[in-house]
Amino acid sequence: MDLGNDTTALLTDRYELTMLQAALRSGTAGRRAVFEVFARRLPNGRRYGVVAGTGRLLDAVEAFGFDAGTLEFLTGNGIVDEPTAEWLEKYRFSGNVWGYPEGECYFPDSPILTVEGTFAEAVLLETLVLSILNHDCAIASAASRMARAAGDRPLIEMGSRRTHEQAAVAAARAAYVAGFTTTSNLEAGRRYGVPTAGTSAHAFTLLHDSERHAFRAQLDSLGESTTLLVDTYDVERAVRTAVELAGPELGAVRIDSGDLAVVARRVRDQLDELGATGTRIVVTGDLDEYGIAALAATPVDGYGVGTSLVTGSGAPTASLVYKLVARADGPEPDAPMRPVAKRSTGKPSRGGRKSAVRRFDGHGTACAEVVTTGEPQPGVRDRVLQIPLVRDGEVVGREPLAAARERHRAVVDELPPTALQLSQGEPALPTEFVNGGPRR
Amino acid sequence: MDLGNDTTALLTDRYELTMLQAALRSGTAGRRAVFEVFARRLPNGRRYGVVAGTGRLLDAVEAFGFDAGTLEFLTGNGIVDEPTAEWLEKYRFSGNVWGYPEGECYFPDSPILTVEGTFAEAVLLETLVLSILNHDCAIASAASRMARAAGDRPLIEMGSRRTHEQAAVAAARAAYVAGFTTTSNLEAGRRYGVPTAGTSAHAFTLLHDSERHAFRAQLDSLGESTTLLVDTYDVERAVRTAVELAGPELGAVRIDSGDLAVVARRVRDQLDELGATGTRIVVTGDLDEYGIAALAATPVDGYGVGTSLVTGSGAPTASLVYKLVARADGPEPDAPMRPVAKRSTGKPSRGGRKSAVRRFDGHGTACAEVVTTGEPQPGVRDRVLQIPLVRDGEVVGREPLAAARERHRAVVDELPPTALQLSQGEPALPTEFVNGGPRR
Numbered sequence: 001m002d003l004g005n006d007t008t009a010l011l012t013d014r015y016e017l018t019m020l021q022a023a024l025r026s027g028t029a030g031r032r033a034v035f036e037v038f039a040r041r042l043p044n045g046r047r048y049g050v051v052a053g054t055g056r057l058l059d060a061v062e063a064f065g066f067d068a069g070t071l072e073f074l075t076g077n078g079i080v081d082e083p084t085a086e087w088l089e090k091y092r093f094s095g096n097v098w099g100y101p102e103g104e105c106y107f108p109d110s111p112i113l114t115v116e117g118t119f120a121e122a123v124l125l126e127t128l129v130l131s132i133l134n135h136d137c138a139i140a141s142a143a144s145r146m147a148r149a150a151g152d153r154p155l156i157e158m159g160s161r162r163t164h165e166q167a168a169v170a171a172a173r174a175a176y177v178a179g180f181t182t183t184s185n186l187e188a189g190r191r192y193g194v195p196t197a198g199t200s201a202h203a204f205t206l207l208h209d210s211e212r213h214a215f216r217a218q219l220d221s222l223g224e225s226t227t228l229l230v231d232t233y234d235v236e237r238a239v240r241t242a243v244e245l246a247g248p249e250l251g252a253v254r255i256d257s258g259d260l261a262v263v264a265r266r267v268r269d270q271l272d273e274l275g276a277t278g279t280r281i282v283v284t285g286d287l288d289e290y291g292i293a294a295l296a297a298t299p300v301d302g303y304g305v306g307t308s309l310v311t312g313s314g315a316p317t318a319s320l321v322y323k324l325v326a327r328a329d330g331p332e333p334d335a336p337m338r339p340v341a342k343r344s345t346g347k348p349s350r351g352g353r354k355s356a357v358r359r360f361d362g363h364g365t366a367c368a369e370v371v372t373t374g375e376p377q378p379g380v381r382d383r384v385l386q387i388p389l390v391r392d393g394e395v396v397g398r399e400p401l402a403a404a405r406e407r408h409r410a411v412v413d414e415l416p417p418t419a420l421q422l423s424q425g426e427p428a429l430p431t432e433f434v435n436g437g438p439r440r
Numbered sequence: 441m442d443l444g445n446d447t448t449a450l451l452t453d454r455y456e457l458t459m460l461q462a463a464l465r466s467g468t469a470g471r472r473a474v475f476e477v478f479a480r481r482l483p484n485g486r487r488y489g490v491v492a493g494t495g496r497l498l499d500a501v502e503a504f505g506f507d508a509g510t511l512e513f514l515t516g517n518g519i520v521d522e523p524t525a526e527w528l529e530k531y532r533f534s535g536n537v538w539g540y541p542e543g544e545c546y547f548p549d550s551p552i553l554t555v556e557g558t559f560a561e562a563v564l565l566e567t568l569v570l571s572i573l574n575h576d577c578a579i580a581s582a583a584s585r586m587a588r589a590a591g592d593r594p595l596i597e598m599g600s601r602r603t604h605e606q607a608a609v610a611a612a613r614a615a616y617v618a619g620f621t622t623t624s625n626l627e628a629g630r631r632y633g634v635p636t637a638g639t640s641a642h643a644f645t646l647l648h649d650s651e652r653h654a655f656r657a658q659l660d661s662l663g664e665s666t667t668l669l670v671d672t673y674d675v676e677r678a679v680r681t682a683v684e685l686a687g688p689e690l691g692a693v694r695i696d697s698g699d700l701a702v703v704a705r706r707v708r709d710q711l712d713e714l715g716a717t718g719t720r721i722v723v724t725g726d727l728d729e730y731g732i733a734a735l736a737a738t739p740v741d742g743y744g745v746g747t748s749l750v751t752g753s754g755a756p757t758a759s760l761v762y763k764l765v766a767r768a769d770g771p772e773p774d775a776p777m778r779p780v781a782k783r784s785t786g787k788p789s790r791g792g793r794k795s796a797v798r799r800f801d802g803h804g805t806a807c808a809e810v811v812t813t814g815e816p817q818p819g820v821r822d823r824v825l826q827i828p829l830v831r832d833g834e835v836v837g838r839e840p841l842a843a844a845r846e847r848h849r850a851v852v853d854e855l856p857p858t859a860l861q862l863s864q865g866e867p868a869l870p871t872e873f874v875n876g877g878p879r880r
Contacts, residue, residue, distance in 0.1 A: 010627040011605040013598065015638030017626070018662060022640070026657030028647050035643070060605070073630045119647050126641075127624075130601035131608055158453065161570035162757040165451040165500070167604035168571055184567075186457070187450040190513045198455030200462070201566075203475070203764035206780040207468050207559050217466030222458060232782045257784035311756040317602040317747060324643035340646040342672045344697035 008060045009070055009091075012127045014079060020120050021084040029087075029120035032328040032337065034353045037099075037113035037133060039106065043141075043315035045424025048415065050144045050408060051112050052174040053136025054102035058395045060128055061093055093121050097390035099397070100356075103177050103408030104385065105415065106137075107369045107427045111354040112320070114386065119327060126322045134317045135167060139174040142289070142313035144412065146305055147179025148420050149293040154181035154302045156197050158284065159310030171310045177404045180309075181302075192401055202256075205232040215245050225251035227282055230267070231258065239267055243274040252280035252301065260285065261298045268299035288313050289422055326353050339373075350433070357382035358414075358429075366414045369431045448503045449510055449531075452567045454519060460560050461524040469527075469560035472768040472777065474793045477539075477553035477573060479546065483581075483755035485864025488855065490584045490848060491552050492614040493576025494542035498835045500568055501533055533561050537830035539837070540796075543617050543848030544825065545855065546577075547809045547867045551794040552760070554826065559767060566762045574757045575607060579614040582729070582753035584852065586745055587619025588860050589733040594621035594742045596637050598724065599750030611750045617844045620749075621742075632841055642696075645672040655685050665691035667722055670707070671698065679707055683714040692720035692741065700725065701738045708739035728753050729862055766793050779813075790873075797822035798854075798869075806854045809871045 023029035042049055066074075066088040074080045080088065095117020106112050113129065115122045147155060157175040160168035160183075172180075172188035182197035183189070189196040200218055208214035215228055215238075224246040230238035230253045242250055253271070255263050260283045271279050283295065284304035292303055312318075328335035339351030355376035359368040360383070370382065378384050389397030412419065419428035463469035482489055506514075506528040514520045520528065535557020546552050553569065555562045587595060597615040600608035600623075612620075612628035622637035623629070629636040640658055648654035655668055655678075664686040670678035670693045682690055693711070695703050700723045711719050723735065724744035732743055752758075768775035779791030795816035799808040800823070810822065818824050829837030852859065859868035 008605070010630055011600070011608065012626050013600055013624040013638055014626055014629075014636045015624065015640055018638060018658075019640050019644045022644065022657045022661035023647065025661045026648070026653070028657065031647060033643075033647065070630075074626075077629065077636070079626070079629075079636065119643075123643060126643075127601050128605060131603065131605035134602050135604040135607070160451070160453055161567050161762075162574050162759075163571065164575040164604060164607035164610055165448070165568060165571035166606035167575070168451065170604055184453040184455065186452050186454055186514075186519070189454075189517065189519075190450055190510075196454045196517070196519065198453055198458060200455055200459050202782045202784070203473075203559075203563060203566075204459045204462065206764050206782060207463065207471060207473065207767055208466070209769075213466070217462045217468065218458075221462035221465045231784045234783075307757060307759070316751040316756045319602075319747070322601075324646050327647055329649075342642045342646060343674075344642070344671045 007065050007067055007070055008063045008128055009066050010073070011131065012124065016124050016126055017074065017080050017084070019123055021080050023119055024084055024087060027331065030118050030331040032333065032335065033117065033119040033122050033324060034326040034337070035115045035122050035126070035322050036111045036325050036354060037129060037320050037322050038109050038111055039318060039320050041108050042427055043319065046141065046145070046315070047419045047421060047425065047428040048105045048107060049137060049318060050140035050178050051100045051102055051104045051106055051137060052140035052177045053132045053170070054099060054389065055398065055401065055404070056136065056170060056173070057129060057132045058389060058398055060132060061125065061390065062395060064093060064125065064128065066091055087120070091121065091124070092393055093117065093125065093390070094393035095121055095390070096388070096392065098386040099389050100385050101387050101407060102399070102404035103411065105411050107429050107431050109371055109431045110369055111356055111371065111386065114353065130320060130322050134320050136170055136174040137318035137320065138312035138316055139171045139309065140178040141318065142315065143175040143178035143180055143309055144408065145289040145313070145422060146292055146309065148412065149289045149296070149422065150303055151296070153300065155179065156182050156184065156302065156304040157309055158184040158198070158304045159306035160185045162307045163310035168310065173401065175309055176401065177408055179405070179409065194401070199227045200229055202229065202232045205229065211238055212241050212245070215242055219246055224249045227252040227254050229254045229256065231255050235263060235267065236270065239270050240274070243271065243276045243279070248274070248276045248278065250276055250279045252282050254282045254284060256285045260300070261295055264295070264298045264300050293422060325351055356385045358385055360414070364414065365416055366429055367416070369429045371431055371433050373433070373435050447505050447507055447510055448500045448568055449506050450513070451571065452564065456564050456566055457514065457520050457524070459563055461520050463559055464524055464527060467771065470558050470771040472773065472775065473557065473559040473562050473764055474766040474777070475555045475562050475566070475762050476551050476765050476794060477569060477760050477762050478549050478551055479758060479760050481548050482867055483759065486581065486755070487859045487861060487865065487868040488545040488547060489577060489758060490580035490618050491540045491542055491544045491546055491577060492580035492617050493572045493610070494539060494829065495838065495841065495844070496576065496610060496613070497569060497572045498829060498838055500572060501565065501830065502835060504533060504565065504568065506531055527560070531561065531564070532833055533557065533565065533830070534833035535561055535830070536828070536832065538826040539829050540825050541827050541847060542839070542844035543851065545851050547869050547871050549811055549871045550809055551796055551811065551826065554793065570760060570762050574760050576610055576614040577758040577760065578752035578755055579611045579749065580618040581758065582755065583615040583618035583620055583749055584848065585729040585753070585862060586732055586749065588852065589729045589736070589862065590743055591736065593740065595619065596621065596742065596744040597623040597625070597749055598638070598744045599746035600625045602747045603750035608750065613841065615749055616841065617848055619845070619849065634841070639667045640669055642669065642672045645669065651678055652681050652685070655682055659686055664689045667692040667694050669694045669696065671695050675703060675707065676710065679710050680714070683711065683716045683719070688714070688716045688718065690716055690719045692722050694722045694724060696725045700740070701735055704735070704738045704740050733862060765791055796825040798825055800854070804854065805856055806869055807856070809869045811871060811873050813873070813875050
């Protein structure tokens with residue numbers, strides 16, 4: 001199957017290459033430039049966003065290069081001229097990238113990624129950087145709300161079938177960072193080590209001559225700790241059959257339809273009456289963070305979430321932008337840098353390279369996102385938010401996925417309680433702009 | 441970059457494999473089975489859906505197999521046992537697939553894909569089939585509305601940065617099927633031959649010492665037929681500079697901000713006054729089908745659409761399901777087939793394999809989607825909707841992408857005028873169920 005994955009270089013908008021060609025010709029391609037990734041706002045009145053995709057981005061930047069076949073496509077279709085193709089042939093990103101570490105929270109105008117290099121090398125990464133971060137941050141931001149709503153109950157990500165087959169793998173990864181427990185997606189297990197889960201669908205029951213035969217077959221194969229799906233025909237009869245066949249050691253039953261609160265209570269009572277007091281109840285079926293929260297007081301032991309997770313629960317993209325905020329006046333490595341910003345109606349941007357700290361009060365609760373133009377001067381209660389990810393073209397920011405997951409849990413716990421509100425409102429932290437010292 | 445693309449087999453929910461293992465053990469794995477893909481409803485009161493992704497699906501089914509590394513992952517992690525792994529090692533889909541051809545329209549309950557094989561071989565394809573069709577149909581369905589709203593004006597797809605980097609490639613392909621003219625995505629050009637477009641961003645203007653320098657550089661590189669972006673600073677001044685430098689042969693100007701209707705009228709007047717009567721106006725910036733329609737009476741010559749295209753304009757997934765509708769009573773190839781359906785609350789499905797025809801009135805306008813259980817008996821004014829895609833495991837339904845694009849245009853033209861209404865309402869065609877003859 002042709003996924004064109006020898007390189008990530010063509011996962012790019014054509015205009016990045018036409019700009020490169022024009023800049024090479026006009027002599028501006030070598031000017032040092034700083035691009036920043038940020039969100040102008042959080043979608044749908046959310047309280048915070050979640051940075052995810054950083055690990056994927058570092059892999060993608062390493063794989064960004066122009067091999068012979070790629071160059072032939074570009075020149076053969078008149079997309080770039082020969083001098084540009086010669087430049088591309090030698091291309092490796094040799095600049096610097098700083099960013100919020102994966103799992104960190106972000107707010108409007110948080111500079112979640114900063115790319116510094118020549119204009120030529122940094123502009124080429126725009127599309128790929130945004131694709132990865134816009135997707136993965138959107139999923140993680142929705143997933144984190146679901147995880148907070150679920151509390152200590154485990155969450156299974158099962159949305160693969162509702163999104164692009166490769167986006168599904170990234171979605172499973174982002175959901176895990178944000179607090180999901182497992183995924184149905186096997187490739188996410190293989191590629192990223194995300195724990196996988198799943199037992200059976202209605203089709204399995206329908207395949208057999210009776211529900212009893214189907215349950216028997218599943219128990220024979222997966223053991224009595226498995227999860228039996230009990231709503232293909234009649235839930236009460238199915239639960240009875242399930243406990244009769246598996247005994248009180250039955251792991252769990254899954255309910256995928258109906259009024260989940262009502263059915264879950266009824267099934268809990270029935271299981272308890274049958275002596276299966278340790279058998280868990282897993283619910284699935286069009287759940288989102290609101291549906292999960294609504295089941296908090298019911299005897300549910302775990303949730304499976306599909307569609308709403310992979311579609312970002314109403315915000316399928318994080319609306320992050322990649323903006324040139326500073327560039328040199330000339331091609332020399334030490335040419336002075338100048339802040340730049342467009343003045344388009346309704347879409348102004350703030351020139352100059354930024355740094356950011358999270359400010360804490362005396363009780364260890366975060367109280368502000370402080371974005372500094374110029375050199376940062378962090379106080380004792382400030383956490384500097386950007387870390388080095390790529391230094392002189394070398395990836396230095398790789399970490400295990402578990403570290404991002406652990407970080408996210410800790411970071412959300414530091415936010416003020418309003419962060420956990422599912423209702424629409426203001427961001428949990430205000431973004432404050434200050435002028436730092438002159439950049440060295 | 442690890443995209444795991446030697447095989448598509450792990451782009452699959454774990455439960456497909458646990459069901460396989462249990463069915464192999466219980467002796468039901470070899471029963472003949474029929475699965476159908478359909479939508480219970482169209483999202484957001486849309487009038488029709490668009491089938492897309494078929495070509496990608498056929499590639500993905502061909503690439504579905506279990507190599508040594510894949511099997512090692514599955515057995516090493518306790519996902520399948522050794523007998524199941526041995527079965528998987530020999531797996532190639534050997535059954536039959538029929539489907540609506542790519543670009544065709546669909547309605548609630550249209551059987552857009554039918555997969556027939558043993559339960560074992562057909563159940564394994566569920567996740568991958570749904571991922572591809574749910575994504576691509578969602579994008580194409582939104583894109584078709586935008587294309588109808590744009591009329592004869594060209595549409596540029598430019599949403600790559602707002603979605604997963606591989607979903608972006610598929611989105612560009614689906615948009616092209618549904619009527620978009622070009623895409624910004626280079627990989628869609630390389631992989632599928634979709635025409636690509638793009639010239640420059642605000643960063644290019646900001647890189648240069650002045651807008652004049654930037655325009656000069658772009659014209660030197662791309663010629664006077666290029667599109668200059670005129671809203672970085674002051675639109676009126678930019679248009680004057682653009683025509684001064686390029687002359688009246690300037691290809692186009694692009695406006696990405698402000699009240700597009702107002703600005704486009706002003707820019708048209710200015711261009712005409714400057715003698716650039718042939719210079720086109722392209723508008724971009726948060727457009728969707730409604731925004732496009734609202735600009736119908738303005739002097740706009742083309743639209744670029746990003747976010748709303750790749751997110752399905754409010755419906756990022758097509759909500760297609762893959763349901764077992766019939767299966768054999770025993771493992772023999774000639775065992776009688778039995779219709780099956782679950783009875784879950786609120787999610788009933790209709791048992792038995794279906795066929796479908798589109799029925800036309802005497803004027804060549806479509807008037808009904810007729811779904812037949814049993815053998816179809818098409819009348820003279822009926823078009824049979826399913827075509828063979830895979831026969832005995834062999835792909836037979838491949839076609840050039842241009843054929844799907846051409847088909848879509850023709851099919852939409854056959855629908856009643858209500859199909860073109862952007863407002864929420866009933867599907868453009870009613871779905872009628874009839875019983876056909878007994879299946880041979």
